[in-house]
Every structure is written in structure tokens, then in C-alpha cells.
Amino acid sequence: MKLSRKDLPDVGELVIGTVKKIADHGAYVFLDEYDVEAFAPTQELVQSWFHSIREYVKEGQKAVFKVTSVNPKMRVVEVSLKRVRDQDKERKLLQWRRGLRAYKLLELAASKAGVSQQEVIKYYWALEDAFGDPLRAFEDIVKVGPEVIKGARLPPKLEQAVIEVAQQHIELPEVKISGVIKAVSIESDGADRIRDMLKSVAEAVKKKHPQITMKLYVIGPPRYRVDLAGKLPKQLEAAYNDLATALQEAAKKYKVIASLQRIEK
Template sequence: MSKREERVDDIKRNVLTVRIARKELPDIGELVVGTVYRILEHGVYVLLDEYGGMEAYAPINEVVQSWFHEIKDYLRPGQKTVFRVIRVDARRRLVDVSLRKVREEEKKEKLTRWKRTLRGVKLLELVAKKLNIPLETALREFGWKLEDYYGDFLSIFENVVKYGPDDLRKLGLSDNVINAIVEVAKERIEAEPVEISGIIRMISIKPDGVKHVRDVLLKAMDLAKKEGADGIRIYTIGPPRYRVDIVGKDPKKLEQILKDVVNLVSTEIKKRGGEASFTRVGE
């Protein structure tokens, strides 16, 4: 095998072999991600990543901006970039694409979405392996349905980590599928920190009321830390109003911690002859 043939094989290995698009052929005008794998004098052959590596052709006049340039001034073998579909022959399964007809902002937006799509598909492939089914089957049976609901494949796993699997159950997925998705999400997705906040209004009419308020707030901070908050801040925004910010990666857990903090503050300050009320920030 020549070095050129080895290079072509390497390029093909970096293209998805599974069609993740729901239709077999792209539509005219559609933006597609293509991997350049063969450059000739008259044009470029690319592999369409979303269509399982389907071959498409970009004529030279749809690549170069002027006759003073060559195709190699714009594209290189193995490069992934965005093309616009300009012709489709469904009977012969031939697709022509254009590089020139893609605006820079369209390219950036499409490639950003593609990176998320690719990562999400890789995670879905791990789910399929856990279920011992091909990726194509996973896409047909639940992948595309989840993509419709969440917006893209990666959001499936991000939302499971952030909010749990309740939505998966509402969509009617089997326990085996839900468990596999949850396992992959926990293994591969790092939850982004979440912050919830509220305002506690606390009054003590005792001569040493300031000390009582401080002691109660310190107890509240200790409780939040013991219950697993990644961080908590309590600071005055003008006595007798104190803001509470609690940070963590599990929104449901944070809600419970905030509830426990408010209950502790209310109970403790009442024991000391004072009173407290709470208002959630953002509500």
C-alpha cells in the first residue's frame, strides 16, 4: 500500500461510518460537515460525516475564490469543514457541495454544533455497547427521539447529570436503556456547578442580639457543609437582611440543603426570642 493510500485510509477512519442524519441524502441548501480526503486539479472529494461517510464532490469553482489560487490554498487532506449542498442526484446518489457558498459565521456555528453532536454520538455509542446493540439500532429505537426532546445528543447526558433521569422515564424508555444512559452520563460528564440563593430576614430584640444572629448563621453554614454543599456564603445586604448563596453540582440536593438551612435558622432564632423569614432569590 502506498503512502497516499495509507493517508486516505487514515482519513476515512476519522469519519463516522454510521449515518446519524435521519434521511439518506442531504437536501439542496443544507449545511454539512465534510472531511476532505482527495484533492484533484478539477475539484475535491469529501466524506460527509453526518451521512456515514457518503462521498460528495466540490468542483474547483466552488472552492477557489479566483483563478490566481489553487484548491490547496483553501483545503488540505483530512481537514473537516463546512460545505453547502448545491446538487443532489437521488437516483445515482451523487452529491455536489460548495465551500464558497458558506459564510464564515455559518461555518463557525455549524462546527460548534458538530463538536457537540460528535461527543454526544460517542456517548450514545457507549450506551449501545452496554445494551449490546449496534449504534444504528440505538439511534432508531431511542436516540433520535431523545435528540428531539433535548435538542442534541450531548444534552441528553448533560441533563441527566444535572436533573436526574425523570424525563427519560416520562418519555417511556425501558429501565435497561435509562440505566445505561445514567451510567454513561455519570462516567463521562462532569456536572457544572449550580448556585441557588435566598434572602433571610432575621431579627433578635435581645441586648446581645447581634451575637445570637451571628451564632445562628454560623450554625447554618456548618449544616450546609455537613450536608455536602460545595460552598456556602452568608453575608449581610443591610441588617436585618442576609443573603445565602449555596453552590453544588446536584440541584435537587441543593434545594434540600437550602430548605434545611432555612428551617435551622427559623428554629434557632425563635429559641433565642427572635424571628426569621425567607425569600427565594429569583422568585
């Protein structure tokens, strides 16, 4: 699927390629993002002349290649497999998968809005311009709010369809904020006071933020760990701030000296 706006890749660029044919002197690779065929010489596929090309690639295999030369006039592109570092490969594959998913979601939205499939790529590029990563448009609708899509300047019907598709199909990963509570009491029933204080804090946070999961457990007196988990970072930050406030209020009520320190990742 041609997602790139350019006709040909640049030298040094990482590209997604599907191996179409293997020959004695190399492999012919279809560059998915460009709808163009490239060639990977044997020396750019194998680590040693003692190895066969088929030990590294197979027909039909999709892989990440690095562009080594481009002849625009002849539309000849050469690529290398062995010049791709592992970390670059993983990053490129993730980028490609995210791009494909964004395109599929946009296709679905276009179908709902009555927009022709031929125009999908144009609006895909509009999301790319506005968000950098087109899939981020769908994620931010769920994470931040539907208003973020305004920056892409989509037709009204398509904009509404994109919002609906995002809300139906985007599942955000869970994020977590952790902190350490230190609680000390000089009262004779200090242990009970600390226990009641922590229970009061947990109830206050859960009541105000029912969508947030909160776990509170003992590290070793006087230190207690609290974990807050949820899918929306802003809600999670708000819950953590309310936790800090609730702790200070409860500490005064139960005559406990308490502090909260965030665990930085």
C-alpha cells in the same frame, strides 16, 4: 460515521465535512454524517480571488459547511464554507461532538449487553426519538434518574447497560444558585445575633444537603450573599428552599429581621 437517517442532506442544511482533496476549481469534501462526497467550488471557499483555497482549508481538515445544492438522482451535493456564520458553526460542531459521544457510549453499552454493533445505529435513533439529543439520554439518567430511559423502549439488557455506562462515564457540570440575605437586629448585641443566626442556617443546610457546597459571605451589612453549588438541579432547588425555611426559623430564634432574595441570572 453515518448518523443521519437520510441518504442526502437538504439544501440549506449545515453539515460536518472532511476535506479530502483540493483542486484548482474547489475542494472535494466527505460529509461525515451521510457517507457521501460533496464539492465546494472555489468561490464558496475563498473570500476573495486574491486568496488561495489552501489559505482556508487543508486536506484532512474537518469543518462545518452549508449545503447549497443537491441532485438526488446524480447524488451530487455542493457545499459552501463562507456562507456558514460563526455562531452556526459552533452550534453545529457541538451537536456533532455530542452525537459522536452518545454513539460511542451506546457502543460500549451494546458491547456489555451483547448487542451487535450493527444494531447500535438503530438504538441511537431510538434515543434521538425519545430525547431529541441522544447524549441527553445518558445525562438525564444521572441528572434525573434511571427511570427516564424507559421512554426509549430499549431491550432490557441494553437499557440496564446504558444506565451503567451513564453512571460510570457522565460527569455533570456544576450549577449554582445564589441569593442575598438581608438581616437586621435592633437588639444591643445585634451583630452577634446575626452572626449566630447565619451560622445556624449554614449548619442546617449543610447537615441536610451534604452533597451541596454552600458559601456565605458579607456584601456589606445588612446584606450577605449565599452561593449554593451542586451537580443536580433538583437537589440544588431543594437546598435553596430549605435555606429559606431555615433562615426564617433561625430569625425567630435569634430575634433578627431577615429576608432572602434570589439572584436571577
